Structures are given as C-alpha cells and as structure tokens.
Amino acid sequence: MLTKRIIPCLDIKDGRTVKGTNFVDLRDAGDPVELGALYAQEGADELVFLDITATVDDRKTLVNLVREVARHVNIPFTVGGGISSIQDVSVLLNAGADKVSINSSAVRNPDLIDELALQFGSQCIIVAIDTRWVDGTDWVHTHGGRKITEIQTIPWAKEVENRGAGEILLTSMDADGTKAGFANALTATVSSNSSIPIIASGGAGSMEHFYEVFTEGKADAGLAASIFHFKEIAILDLKNYLASKGIPMRI
Amino acid sequence: MEIAIVKYNAGNVASVMYALDRIGMPYTWTDDEAILRQADKVIFPGVGEASTAMAHLKEKGLDLLIPQLKQPVLATCIGMQLLCKHSEENDTTCMGVFDVEVKRFQSNELKIPHVGWNSIQANQDNPLMEGLKKEEFVYFVHSFYVPVNPLTTAVCEYVQPFSAMLHQDNFYAAQFHAEISGMAGQRIIENFLAL
Known part of the structure; x- marks a missing residue:
C-alpha cells in the first residue's frame, strides 16, 4: 500500500539549516548535510532542501551543498529556492536533486511550469504555494511569504496542476512556526480539488498534528522543520505512532 | 568490473552515480x-518524459544500440518504459526490448502520479531481490505504468496491480528508483552488479 510520507525540510541560509517563525527571526539549526544523512537513517521518507534566501538575494541555490547532501543520503530529495529556468533545473538535477520546487518564478511566469513539465516530466516538478489568509480569503504569497499577490490559493492550486505540476507543497504562512497544527481545512480543500499529491507544511508541533493532517487534512505527505531539527519529535517515534493509529507508513 | 551509465540529456543520472559512489563502485x-x-x-537510468527522452536517444543512435x-x-523508471514497445505518454514509439505497452494511470479516486514509498511483491526467483524480504518498500514517481505480464518479476499495487520489475534475457528493469530507495534499493543495485 502506498504510504503517507514524513518529510523533514532543511531551510538553508548561508549554508546552514535555519528555522524561523513566520519566515523571519531565523535561528541556526545545524549542518544540512549531517542533518539530511541523519534523517535518512532515522526513517525520513524524503527530504526538502529550500534555499530560503535565494529569491530575495537573487542568488542561485547552493549547488555544492546539494551535491554534498546527495552524496550522503539514499532517499529522494527536492531542492527549491531561486529556480527560474530550465537551465536552473538541469543544474540541480545534475547535482543530485531528484525533484525541484518552484514558487515565485511560477507565479511570475506560469508558463514555466508547462515548460519544465515537458522538459523533465511532471513527476520531478513541485510547485510550492505559500498561502496566507487575508481579508477573508486565502492568497498566494511570494518572496518567502513577504509579498502578497493578486492570486487566490485554491484556483492557483488547480492551475498549477493543469499546467503540469507533479506535486504541490502547500505552506500556510498563518500556521508556519506556530506549532499549533497544520492548516487542515485549507489543505483538505486543496487536496480534494486536486489529483496530484499535496505536501502539507507549516504548523507541526506534535505527533497528533500529523495524524490530523493525514485524516482531516487529506494530505499525502507532512513536512516539518523545527520539531525535527531541535529533536522535539523523533521520526521513528512519529511513524510508529501514526502506524498504530492506522496511517500507512514505511517503517 | 566496468560499469557504464548511459548518458543522454533527459535522464537524472546524478542519483544513480551517487548510489554507486555510496557502495564504492566506479563507473563511466x-x-x-x-x-x-x-x-x-x-x-x-531516467527521469523524464518519454518522447523527449526517445528524441535524445535517437540523436545519438542509442535507441538502436x-x-x-x-x-x-x-x-530504471523512464528507462524501463523506454525499453517497452510503446508508451501512451505523447504516443511514443519506444525500443521494444520488452514486448509490452506503457499505459497511463487512470483513476477517479487515487491521485496521479503515483508518488512515494509502496511495497512490492517479488517473484521468488528474482535475483535482484536476493537477501531482501519478499515484500519491500521502494520509492516510486510515475504517471505511466506497465501492466502485469509474463515478463513481470515483481508486482506493486496502485490503481491496479502493475509491473514493479521486468526481466527478459539480459535486460532487468525497475519502475521504482532503486537508487533512492534506501537500504533495499542499495541491495537491489548490489545484486544487479553481482549478476
């Protein structure tokens, strides 16, 4: 049976793993290569590696770091941050990334999704959607969540699917960093409207939160950073807990 | 032992190279x-779209070689599909080593692509599964599949049972990504290299 995935996220700034609250106030959380290898050993199903400063500083993702992570892990991993062209994607896949995640560049130029899907296959193209509730609606945000767009989240999720995205990484900026649980209602709406997998992100603070996002939230994968980096929850404990509650897990 | 990895633009070969690095095997x-x-x-190896991948292979004559x-x-993955006769992905004629069709998953209930860790049930005599459990979790990412057929050596179930592995003569194939399937995937690659 296809299992639900537990995905630690490595937010990278200046070569270090960091985790902030609501995407600001960044705290150092260690060496991403060591962390990635450790997570793979501990039973993580996948890794996401996001260069969170790439868009803002107009820097390309740290390709050498991607190589080092790939050299030490035997599970799939995704790279995001500052990707805006076929060439960017080609470089990252060649450096060892299994998939790429695009965000701001897809908002700026939605045709990029179609082009990447045709060139590399939908299955390695993740569109990340950062969303925040503003004036009664969920709006897509870019630039690490700092910039609101004129695009609504739910129709955008459908559009990126239609254009060829293979998965959606949905981050609730309202929930991110709060440790109060994932945005289950929004995640469920997006997941029900979609035929591609949804990776839920933002708000994980306890093992129950993962149970809720896989049941109420209808997510295919749950992503978190700080609770894993700061060893608040061990991945194997989490997977055993979820399996005991009837969620299909690879253990 | 000389190991060659086929070079063509559409494949994501880095993951395969790193997998060989991890088990200490040199390659070209x-x-x-x-x-x-x-x-x-x-x-x-391969990650990609069938018609683009076939076009790259043809440019270099690799489709004949x-x-x-x-x-x-x-x-592996698109590599396995390209060895089949034909793919529904952009109606692509493939190399025809395996005399089977590649079809698109169709489901109203389950999501497509099939992404993530799923269990496979291998035939007892499948040499690539030596030392592994009859049922192992491996990593899949695909929207197209090969139906179960006489060449199938391991089965996975998603929407319906489909071929997780194929074998004919000297050609071995896996729909999943052995190179990123944890310790089980590593053992499958080691078993292939030991053939």
Missing part, C-alpha cells in the same frame, strides 16, 4: 558505443 557515464558495448554492466547490448542491463 558515457554515450560512446564502444564503451557501452564492452562494459560488464550497463545502467540505463541499447537493444543490442549483451551484458546485464538495468533500466
């Missing part, structure tokens, strides 16, 4: 006909 990444013909083992190889060949 090449599209050179002589090297590919004389290697002890050939790995034909690969089916003629005599040594053990391991094809």
Whole structure:
C-alpha cells in the first residue's frame, strides 16, 4: 500500500539549516548535510532542501551543498529556492536533486511550469504555494511569504496542476512556526480539488498534528522543520505512532 | 568490473552515480558505443518524459544500440518504459526490448502520479531481490505504468496491480528508483552488479 510520507525540510541560509517563525527571526539549526544523512537513517521518507534566501538575494541555490547532501543520503530529495529556468533545473538535477520546487518564478511566469513539465516530466516538478489568509480569503504569497499577490490559493492550486505540476507543497504562512497544527481545512480543500499529491507544511508541533493532517487534512505527505531539527519529535517515534493509529507508513 | 551509465540529456543520472559512489563502485557515464558495448554492466537510468527522452536517444543512435547490448542491463523508471514497445505518454514509439505497452494511470479516486514509498511483491526467483524480504518498500514517481505480464518479476499495487520489475534475457528493469530507495534499493543495485 502506498504510504503517507514524513518529510523533514532543511531551510538553508548561508549554508546552514535555519528555522524561523513566520519566515523571519531565523535561528541556526545545524549542518544540512549531517542533518539530511541523519534523517535518512532515522526513517525520513524524503527530504526538502529550500534555499530560503535565494529569491530575495537573487542568488542561485547552493549547488555544492546539494551535491554534498546527495552524496550522503539514499532517499529522494527536492531542492527549491531561486529556480527560474530550465537551465536552473538541469543544474540541480545534475547535482543530485531528484525533484525541484518552484514558487515565485511560477507565479511570475506560469508558463514555466508547462515548460519544465515537458522538459523533465511532471513527476520531478513541485510547485510550492505559500498561502496566507487575508481579508477573508486565502492568497498566494511570494518572496518567502513577504509579498502578497493578486492570486487566490485554491484556483492557483488547480492551475498549477493543469499546467503540469507533479506535486504541490502547500505552506500556510498563518500556521508556519506556530506549532499549533497544520492548516487542515485549507489543505483538505486543496487536496480534494486536486489529483496530484499535496505536501502539507507549516504548523507541526506534535505527533497528533500529523495524524490530523493525514485524516482531516487529506494530505499525502507532512513536512516539518523545527520539531525535527531541535529533536522535539523523533521520526521513528512519529511513524510508529501514526502506524498504530492506522496511517500507512514505511517503517 | 566496468560499469557504464548511459548518458543522454533527459535522464537524472546524478542519483544513480551517487548510489554507486555510496557502495564504492566506479563507473563511466558515457554515450560512446564502444564503451557501452564492452562494459560488464550497463545502467540505463531516467527521469523524464518519454518522447523527449526517445528524441535524445535517437540523436545519438542509442535507441538502436541499447537493444543490442549483451551484458546485464538495468533500466530504471523512464528507462524501463523506454525499453517497452510503446508508451501512451505523447504516443511514443519506444525500443521494444520488452514486448509490452506503457499505459497511463487512470483513476477517479487515487491521485496521479503515483508518488512515494509502496511495497512490492517479488517473484521468488528474482535475483535482484536476493537477501531482501519478499515484500519491500521502494520509492516510486510515475504517471505511466506497465501492466502485469509474463515478463513481470515483481508486482506493486496502485490503481491496479502493475509491473514493479521486468526481466527478459539480459535486460532487468525497475519502475521504482532503486537508487533512492534506501537500504533495499542499495541491495537491489548490489545484486544487479553481482549478476
């Protein structure tokens, strides 16, 4: 049976793993290569590696770091941050990334999704959607969540699917960093409207939160950073807990 | 032992190279006909879209060379699909080593692509599964599948049972990504190299 995935996220700034609250106030959380290898050993199903400063500083993702992570892990991993062209994607896949995640560049130029899907296959193209509730609606945000767009989240999720995205990484900026649980209602709406997998992100603070996002939230994968980096929850404990509650897990 | 990895633009070969690095096996990444013909083992990896991948192979004549190889060949993911006769992905004529069709998953209930860790049930005599449990979790990412057929050596279930592995003569293939399937995937690659 296809299992639900537990995905630690490595937010990278200046070569270090960091985790902030609501995407600001960044705290150092260690060496991403060591962390990635450790997570793979501990039973993580996948890794996401996001260069969170790439868009803002107009820097390309740290390709050498991607190589080092790939050299030490035997599970799939995704790279995001500052990707805006076929060439960017080609470089990252060649450096060892299994998939790429695009965000701001897809908002700026939605045709990029179609082009990447045709060139590399939908299955390695993740569109990340950062969303925040503003004036009664969920709006897509870019630039690490700092910039609101004129695009609504739910129709955008459908559009990126239609254009060829293979998965959606949905981050609730309202929930991110709060440790109060994932945005289950929004995640469920997006997941029900979609035929591609949804990776839920933002708000994980306890093992129950993962149970809720896989049941109420209808997510295919749950992503978190700080609770894993700061060893608040061990991945194997989490997977055993979820399996005991009837969620299909690879253990 | 000489290991050659088939070089063509559409494949994500880095993951395969890193997997070989991790088990300490040197390799050559090449599209050179002589090297590919004389290697002890050939790995034909891939991430991508079938028609683009076939176009790249044709540019270099690899579409004619690969089916003629005599040594053990391991094809993964799109590599496996390209060794089949035809793919529904952009109506692509493939290399025809495996006389089977590649079909698109159709489901109103389950999501497409099939992404993540799923269990496979291997035939008892499947040499690539030596030392592994009859049922193992491996990592899949695909929207197209090969139906179960006489060449199937391991089955996975998603929407319906489908071929997780195929074998004919010297050609071995896996729909999943052995190179990123944790310790089980590593053992499958080691078993292939030991053939």
